[in-house]
Amino acid sequence: MNTITRLVPALLSVLFAAHLAAAELTLPITADTSISAFESERDLAAGGAPRIKLKGLENLILLNLDATALKGQVIERAELRLKGTDDKLMVRRVGVSTVASPWNESGGGYEKAKAGDPTFLFASHPDRPWTGAGSSFLDVIFARGGTIWSQATVEKPVDGWYRIAIEPRLLEACAAGLSYGLALSDDNGQTMNIAKEIIPETNHGNNYFFAREQSNAKPVLVVEARPAPAIERVSLRVQVKPWQHGADLTHGAAEITWPGPADAAARAVTVGYRVRIGGAELPRWRHPTVPVAGETVRLLLDSQEANAALNAEVEVVGRGGQITAAGKAQGRASAALSAPTPLAVSTVPAKASGTPPTNANGVVWAVPDLVQVNPLTGTVLEEPGVAYGGARAGTWSQANPVWSGAKQTVEVSVPRGAWAAFQVVCESVQSESTWRLTPSDLVGPGGAKLPASAVRLGRLWYQQVDGAWHPDPLVPLAAGEAFRIPDAKNAVPGQQTQTVHVECFVPADAKVGDYRGTLAVDNGGGASFTLNVAVNVTAPVIPRTTTFVWSMNSYGSPGAEFGKADSAEFLAAERAFYALAHDHRTNLAVLGYSHAADFQPGVAWPLTGEGKAMRVADWSAWDKRYGPLFDGSAFADTTRPGLGLDHFYLPIMESYPTPMAQGYKWNDLRWEDHWHVAGPVQEGFSQQYRDQWVAVMRDLVKHLDEKKWTTSFQVYLNDKYFYKQYDKNRKKHGRGVSFWLLDEPQHFDDFLALGFLGQLIREGQGDNRRVQHRVDVSRPQWGRDVLDRVVDLNVTGGFNEFRPWLEEWRERHQQRIWSYGSAPTSSRSALGIVAQGIDLYARGVDGFVPWLTLGSAENWTKFEETCVYYTGKPHGITGACASLRLKAYRRAEEEISLLRMVAEREALLAGDPNRLRVAAFIGDALAAKRTRAVLDAQGAVSDVLGGVTAERMEGVRRSLIVRAK
Numbered sequence: 001m002n003t004i005t006r007l008v009p010a011l012l013s014v015l016f017a018a019h020l021a022a023a024e025l026t027l028p029i030t031a032d033t034s035i036s037a038f039e040s041e042r043d044l045a046a047g048g049a050p051r052i053k054l055k056g057l058e059n060l061i062l063l064n065l066d067a068t069a070l071k072g073q074v075i076e077r078a079e080l081r082l083k084g085t086d087d088k089l090m091v092r093r094v095g096v097s098t099v100a101s102p103w104n105e106s107g108g109g110y111e112k113a114k115a116g117d118p119t120f121l122f123a124s125h126p127d128r129p130w131t132g133a134g135s136s137f138l139d140v141i142f143a144r145g146g147t148i149w150s151q152a153t154v155e156k157p158v159d160g161w162y163r164i165a166i167e168p169r170l171l172e173a174c175a176a177g178l179s180y181g182l183a184l185s186d187d188n189g190q191t192m193n194i195a196k197e198i199i200p201e202t203n204h205g206n207n208y209f210f211a212r213e214q215s216n217a218k219p220v221l222v223v224e225a226r227p228a229p230a231i232e233r234v235s236l237r238v239q240v241k242p243w244q245h246g247a248d249l250t251h252g253a254a255e256i257t258w259p260g261p262a263d264a265a266a267r268a269v270t271v272g273y274r275v276r277i278g279g280a281e282l283p284r285w286r287h288p289t290v291p292v293a294g295e296t297v298r299l300l301l302d303s304q305e306a307n308a309a310l311n312a313e314v315e316v317v318g319r320g321g322q323i324t325a326a327g328k329a330q331g332r333a334s335a336a337l338s339a340p341t342p343l344a345v346s347t348v349p350a351k352a353s354g355t356p357p358t359n360a361n362g363v364v365w366a367v368p369d370l371v372q373v374n375p376l377t378g379t380v381l382e383e384p385g386v387a388y389g390g391a392r393a394g395t396w397s398q399a400n401p402v403w404s405g406a407k408q409t410v411e412v413s414v415p416r417g418a419w420a421a422f423q424v425v426c427e428s429v430q431s432e433s434t435w436r437l438t439p440s441d442l443v444g445p446g447g448a449k450l451p452a453s454a455v456r457l458g459r460l461w462y463q464q465v466d467g468a469w470h471p472d473p474l475v476p477l478a479a480g481e482a483f484r485i486p487d488a489k490n491a492v493p494g495q496q497t498q499t500v501h502v503e504c505f506v507p508a509d510a511k512v513g514d515y516r517g518t519l520a521v522d523n524g525g526g527a528s529f530t531l532n533v534a535v536n537v538t539a540p541v542i543p544r545t546t547t548f549v550w551s552m553n554s555y556g557s558p559g560a561e562f563g564k565a566d567s568a569e570f571l572a573a574e575r576a577f578y579a580l581a582h583d584h585r586t587n588l589a590v591l592g593y594s595h596a597a598d599f600q601p602g603v604a605w606p607l608t609g610e611g612k613a614m615r616v617a618d619w620s621a622w623d624k625r626y627g628p629l630f631d632g633s634a635f636a637d638t639t640r641p642g643l644g645l646d647h648f649y650l651p652i653m654e655s656y657p658t659p660m661a662q663g664y665k666w667n668d669l670r671w672e673d674h675w676h677v678a679g680p681v682q683e684g685f686s687q688q689y690r691d692q693w694v695a696v697m698r699d700l701v702k703h704l705d706e707k708k709w710t711t712s713f714q715v716y717l718n719d720k721y722f723y724k725q726y727d728k729n730r731k732k733h734g735r736g737v738s739f740w741l742l743d744e745p746q747h748f749d750d751f752l753a754l755g756f757l758g759q760l761i762r763e764g765q766g767d768n769r770r771v772q773h774r775v776d777v778s779r780p781q782w783g784r785d786v787l788d789r790v791v792d793l794n795v796t797g798g799f800n801e802f803r804p805w806l807e808e809w810r811e812r813h814q815q816r817i818w819s820y821g822s823a824p825t826s827s828r829s830a831l832g833i834v835a836q837g838i839d840l841y842a843r844g845v846d847g848f849v850p851w852l853t854l855g856s857a858e859n860w861t862k863f864e865e866t867c868v869y870y871t872g873k874p875h876g877i878t879g880a881c882a883s884l885r886l887k888a889y890r891r892a893e894e895e896i897s898l899l900r901m902v903a904e905r906e907a908l909l910a911g912d913p914n915r916l917r918v919a920a921f922i923g924d925a926l927a928a929k930r931t932r933a934v935l936d937a938q939g940a941v942s943d944v945l946g947g948v949t950a951e952r953m954e955g956v957r958r959s960l961i962v963r964a965k
Helices: 003-017 168-175 189-193 264-268 568-583 620-631 671-677 687-707 748-765 799-813 831-842 884-905 916-922 950-964
Strands: 023-036 051-054 059-065 073-083 093-098 122-124 149-153 155-158 161-165 182-186 207-210 220-227 239-242 252-259 270-277 296-304 309-318 323-332 362-368 409-416 418-428 433-439 455-465 468-477 483-485 497-506 513-522 529-541 549-554 587-590 647-649 712-716 771-777 793-796 816-821 847-850 929-934 941-946
Touching: 023 051, 051 059, 051 182, 073 168, 073 207, 093 168, 093 748, 149 161, 168 182, 168 270, 189 748, 252 309, 252 323, 264 270, 270 296, 296 799, 362 529, 362 950, 409 418, 409 497, 409 950, 418 433, 418 513, 418 529, 418 884, 433 455, 433 497, 468 497, 468 884, 483 497, 497 529, 497 884, 529 950, 549 816, 549 884, 568 587, 568 620, 587 647, 620 647, 620 687, 687 712, 687 748, 687 771, 748 771, 793 799, 799 816, 799 941, 816 941, 831 847, 831 884, 831 916, 831 941, 831 950, 884 916, 884 950
Parallel strands: 239 323, 409 529, 549 587, 549 847, 647 712, 712 771, 771 793, 793 816, 816 847
Antiparallel strands: 023 059, 023 220, 051 207, 059 182, 073 161, 073 220, 093 149, 093 182, 155 161, 239 252, 252 296, 270 309, 309 323, 362 418, 418 497, 433 483, 433 513, 455 468, 455 497, 513 529, 929 941
């Protein structure tokens, strides 16, 4: 039995026996302020203001007290009393947390901070951050930095006074020196979105209370406490060991562990920990929080001297501030990570410049696979020093990174298992001309061939974007098929050039060496052109499996445009879209339900039975439609046969298998009333709802085990209350079923709901992690620890700002990290996609989700960045057409897989889950300019990498090939 557990029964009996001896104390608040997290107010101070504000994500309240009278006391009951500026504040549930960094009230009345003022970014402006550089107030509250927290339901005001119950351990932590006061949060912050048309008296969450500066309304704490009984201190088993995962290129790291509370009762009497290293107490924010019952406490210490000896002393602080257990241990920090030899980017040999092939009807030349050529002028977007939308300029028609005009040769290097690709620019000098391209076999060592039949051609289609004509969609072009310049259907006024994308897959078993062939170009202007094609096939082999996941999100099957869901036309088109995505090393991920829980035909399973006996009645239709995507048979004709989808969205959501109307107690409420009427989320769902969720998930897991599919199946809860609340424009409520933001949670109510459903997912999963709980969270800072143990895949738009938090969750709870944002506009170079993928992988991210990638037929004439796979229907194609940006996603994944091969070869991945060595290896090889892009009002932030040159990307590929050999 855990030694701490043995204390629990005795301690609890003493506590209850002495309950009647408790005395009431009234303690004044000695310091108070409002901390603003709102982007433009983070440097404001309010320590001298007569009112303190509590509002959703924007304002927290910070309080301090003189806890001297509470030392050595066990608190039976505590209540914070705050006088509101009126009786109709929109406050119901309030979070209360300890604080892990010291601060002083100083001054300020919601004005720019002066020296010493506490703000969101500084405990003492402008010199002392809350923890380390780049930290914020959120790093020292609500389960961060060793803090503990609780939530209270606020009592209705009496004479203007709001009463908030304080969990006793929080005040005992203050008395024991484990906390620097209390922080309060508005846990019903969604009230800021309530429309006045529904609640005329709404204050949009702007809740003001009087501060201690208001003489007749000072906040106070009313506490019932009694002396803590003497407790025998027991020994604690402490271990100190190297923590290689926390090391960086300069420092080592150490992990200190000891037993956590064995059960809920033990946890309830643990206030916190006190740790000393070499006799000096660690800063409070360095301490771990009290874990859930049954978990080992892990204190993770980064930034330590490499291999340094560490002497650790640990004390467990129990009720009344008493030390209930103590232990010590010795050990060492890890070594620092070894620094890699940085990637030296090869200089691409200059190609011999010369006049490109010319005849009476036009000129032909070649360019790299992902660049853009202006159809009016022939100007290349990626050519340095040239204005894409300006007059004809540049010299790339004579020579560029893949083209020699003098030799009339296009030359590319490619690893095996990848695509050799380039583009041919057909430039007409007549008002109209007809062109045809015909590739030959590419002949290599010993007569080995890359056959002409393996060469794919695609004619670029142009759209007006940002005031210029840019290429993006590709129309498949057969060898020898005629096309005209200008193209009447594309209708580009003044079109003079037409670019054709040329690609050939190099099999994994191809012989290494140089392959030579030709591309015949006929434009009716006399003798046809013959371009020489040279493909240097190199030794590395890109695996069929992907290293990095491009999860191409969509809301609705692409087959719907071609026929009814049960028709052959529908299925053929749907399969064609999935196959195109698969062939391009991306994964099409289609969500099959709406915010109103309307399921697209064939997505949800037919169910039978009730409660724990609920099962899927018949799997056959689902298996017939989707099974070939999971076992890979649908991809037999692609370059990645035999592999199933990487991942797939399941139909499980808050209103399936049990409708919200049948399983949620407060489902009949208007959304605007839910916050002040509904109880805790776990009390709202019936036992039948819970049982049916778990039963159906377990039936699914059983079915997947029988099928032995390798696809990862994601429970992705996508719904938002925006589609349920009152719509001021439509003047009515929406049909949405969710009272919460389950996708992109913002307020703590949202996280609680997501956490509750996550617990059901955990129960249904059992030990099968092929069914995963995937969340999309751009504001992880507001979730506390609610999602820590129930999330498998964290898709975040907050990686840049909260990278240390996400890396810690990966370390502690094995969460995988993806990022998300949008596909880029076509007015930017697609080379940025390649750079973005390499950059994300080098920073420890395993995937990226462009939030929408399917469009409609309208997108052929109206570009939208949310369309990456184009419907082929306007061109008589059953299925999809690729885009230049899709080619970039494929090229990016190839380069990342190549990078991983180098990293494995040079042992850069071992013991480094954050890929710091890979990042150091890449260094500034991409030579990209990084800017931040905000996707939408939900807060998703991603990096845009611009300024990448074709020369640089070609050099990076060649350099990786050399290092991978």
